[in-house]
Amino acid sequence: MSDFLRSYLTVVWFGAAALLLAGLLLAVSAAIRPNKPNYEKLLTYESGVDAVGHGWSQSQIRYYVFALLFVVFDVEAVFIFPWATELERYGAFGLSEMGIFVFVLLLGLVYAWRKGVLRWV
Amino acid sequence: MLAITIPYWGQSLLRVLGGIVAVLLPAGTIVYLFLFKMMSFMQSRLGPMEAGPYGSLQLVAEVGKWLQKEDIMPERADHRIFKMAPLIVLTSTFLLIAVVPFGPDAWFTNFDVGVFYMLAVSSVSVLGILIAGWASANKYSLLGGLRAAGQLIAYELPMVLAVIGVVIQAGTMNLQQIVFAQNAGEMFGWNGLGNPYILTQFVGFCVFMVAVQAELTQAPFDMPIAESELVSGYMTEYSGFRFLIFFIAEFATAGVFALVASVLFLGGWGVPFSWFGWKSIDGVANWMNVVGPIIMFSKMMLLVFLIMWVRFTYPRFREDQLQRFAWKVLIPVSLANIMVTAILKVVF
Numbered sequence: 281m282s283d284f285l286r287s288y289l290t291v292v293w294f295g296a297a298a299l300l301l302a303g304l305l306l307a308v309s310a311a312i313r314p315n316k317p318n319y320e321k322l323l324t325y326e327s328g329v330d331a332v333g334h335g336w337s338q339s340q341i342r343y344y345v346f347a348l349l350f351v352v353f354d355v356e357a358v359f360i361f362p363w364a365t366e367l368e369r370y371g372a373f374g375l376s377e378m379g380i381f382v383f384v385l386l387l388g389l390v391y392a393w394r395k396g397v398l399r400w401v
Numbered sequence: 402m403l404a405i406t407i408p409y410w411g412q413s414l415l416r417v418l419g420g421i422v423a424v425l426l427p428a429g430t431i432v433y434l435f436l437f438k439m440m441s442f443m444q445s446r447l448g449p450m451e452a453g454p455y456g457s458l459q460l461v462a463e464v465g466k467w468l469q470k471e472d473i474m475p476e477r478a479d480h481r482i483f484k485m486a487p488l489i490v491l492t493s494t495f496l497l498i499a500v501v502p503f504g505p506d507a508w509f510t511n512f513d514v515g516v517f518y519m520l521a522v523s524s525v526s527v528l529g530i531l532i533a534g535w536a537s538a539n540k541y542s543l544l545g546g547l548r549a550a551g552q553l554i555a556y557e558l559p560m561v562l563a564v565i566g567v568v569i570q571a572g573t574m575n576l577q578q579i580v581f582a583q584n585a586g587e588m589f590g591w592n593g594l595g596n597p598y599i600l601t602q603f604v605g606f607c608v609f610m611v612a613v614q615a616e617l618t619q620a621p622f623d624m625p626i627a628e629s630e631l632v633s634g635y636m637t638e639y640s641g642f643r644f645l646i647f648f649i650a651e652f653a654t655a656g657v658f659a660l661v662a663s664v665l666f667l668g669g670w671g672v673p674f675s676w677f678g679w680k681s682i683d684g685v686a687n688w689m690n691v692v693g694p695i696i697m698f699s700k701m702m703l704l705v706f707l708i709m710w711v712r713f714t715y716p717r718f719r720e721d722q723l724q725r726f727a728w729k730v731l732i733p734v735s736l737a738n739i740m741v742t743a744i745l746k747v748v749f
Contacts, residue, residue: 286409287510290416291499294509297417298495302488302646309468309642322476324539325637334477336538341547346724350554353732357561360739361517364568367746375747382736389732398728399721 345397349389356385416509423498427656427701428649429460434702435709436652443713470641475538478638482536487639487646489529494653496522501660502577504670504693505685515576516568519661520561523616526654527553530625533647534635545634548720549625552615555727556622560612562735566605566742567598567665576664581682584671595673599666604738606666608731613658614708615727617651621715624723655708656701663700670697 324331363370363378370377392398407415437459441448449456474480500519502508512518527550534546568574571582586596599606615622626634636647663669670693671685679685718726 283511287512290413290510291496293413293417294420294495294499295492297421298492299488301421302491305468305646306642309470309472313469313641314471316471317473321473324475324477324537325632326540327632331539334538336535336543337540346551346555346728349728350558353558354561357558357565360562360565361568361574364565364739364743365572365574367569367743368572372747375743378743379740382740386733386736389728393729398725 345392349392349397352388353385356381419503419507420495420498420509423501423503423660424494424653424657425649427660427698427705428653430702431652431656431705431709433457433460435705439706439709440713464645467642467645472641472643473638475638477538479536479538482532483638484643486529486533486536487643487650489532490526490650491646491653493522493525493529494650494657496525497654497657498660500576501657501664501697502580502670503697504690505682506687507670507690507693508577511577512575514574516564516574516579516665519576520557520564523560523658524553524557526650530635533639537635537638539638541631541633541637542635545625545627545631545637548631549618549635551720552618552622552625552723555724556612556615556731559608559727559731559735560616562732562739563605563608563612564665565739566602566735569739569742569746570598570601576669577682580664580669580671581674583668585674585679592675593673595668595671595675597666597668602666602738602742604734605742606662608735608738609662609666610704610707611731613662614711615723617655617658617708619655619708619712621711621718622723623717624720627717655705659701659704659708660697662704663697667700667704669700670694672696 326332359381360378363374367374433456437448437456449459452458452462474483497519499509500512500515500522502511510518530549530553531546534542534544534549537543567579571579573579573582583597584595586592588594588596588600618625625631626636631637636644639647670689672689672692674680674685677686
């Protein structure tokens with residue numbers, strides 16, 4: 281296997297190690313902890329007051345526009361990274377190209393700003 | 402380079418063990434030294450004093466206590482997903498440490514796209530937090546989970562954009578190469594100190610640390626677990642050892658982010674290469690594999706001290722201030738930082 285793939289295999293081992301460690305500790309805990317459930321204990325905790333309605337009730341999600349903006353800017357970052365590593369070679373040409381790119385994106389941010397969506401309403 | 406060769410399974414085993422130490426040791430140190438002791442001293446009290454000299458065995462006592470706690474799962478919760486959430490958060494911490502280099506040969510993975518990997522994996526924990534909030538079927542948890550998602554999304558961007566400045570300067574996304582570039586670099590033709598990027602990328606460093614503070618949901622960015630309004634946010638319904646996993650992951654992640662920040666901005670495991678006349682990463686002496694981790698640990702403690710200092714000092718942001726700060730201050734500043742860095746890089 282190439283070194284490249286082996287590095288990713290190491291990542292898999294790390295994920296497995298995390299799960300194994302947590303599983304082991306949870307197993308130890310399961311062996312020694314008491315387990316005496318009753319109705320009151322299993323109620324949803326709302327500061328001691330009886331819960332009204334269900335936790336999965338409707339609620340207003342206030343920042344879906346932020347989520348959309350996030351996608352735009354995150355994809356932008358994906359484009360900037362490869363450019364950043366090779367900037368030395370691209371020189372002034374690459375610089376002005378990226379200047380235009382970032383400027384267009386900033387326009388987008390300014391537009392969202394002016395539209396008032398960057399406010400928590 | 403190392404003279405001995407270790408078979409692949411041995412290397413993997415060593416790496417995984419090293420990774421576990423690199424996650425748990427900082428987490429324990431941070432909790433005892435900063436959360437227990439420093440916070441207490443800042444608030445004019447002594448903190449834990451009973452277990453061991455100066456309470457140094459308090460952590461052992463705590464883990465023993467949490468192991469014996471009853472594991473209460475609310476009846477209405479989505480049990481399978483409820484159990485999954487802390488594991489996801491902890492796994493994301495372990496995946497994140499996998500990319501941090503500790504010495505010339507003491508690395509877990511040596512990706513050419515290390516920075517990319519680091520940024521990608523660091524956002525996995527959002528999933529764990531979001532499903533923890535949802536699966537609890539509790540209004541506090543749901544609100545906390547949603548706030549956490551909104552906050553982590555908003556502060557992910559300044560973090561990503563702040564790192565681009567470093568990548569432009571180093572010309573690579575490989576973290577080992579970034580360490581090399583800083584320690585072998587020179588300032589105005591003088592290479593006595595190398596060129597740690599905290600000097601040239603100070604704006605980037607500040608933006609990065611603020612974003613890290615928010616990603617870790619430490620005060621003043623602790624809206625998701627605001628204990629005076631949401632009990633404990635997405636962790637409200639968790640009890641017993643599952644809660645402790647969240648807790649460990651939180652402080653382990655603080656340590657790992659500090660390690661990443663020290664690699665990106667403080668020169669990582671290296672000492673200025675000119676001190677010993679090293680020319681390349683392969684020429685670095687073998688003893689750096691032992692000294693490197695110690696240097697990394699010291700830098701981590703320094704940065705975590707900063708994070709905790711801010712945490713214990715400032716009051717909480719309001720949710721709208723928090724979002725406004727990310728979108729209207731940090732993102733424009735970091736975009737400007739990218740362009741200025743790029744222009745300077747091309748001009749000089």
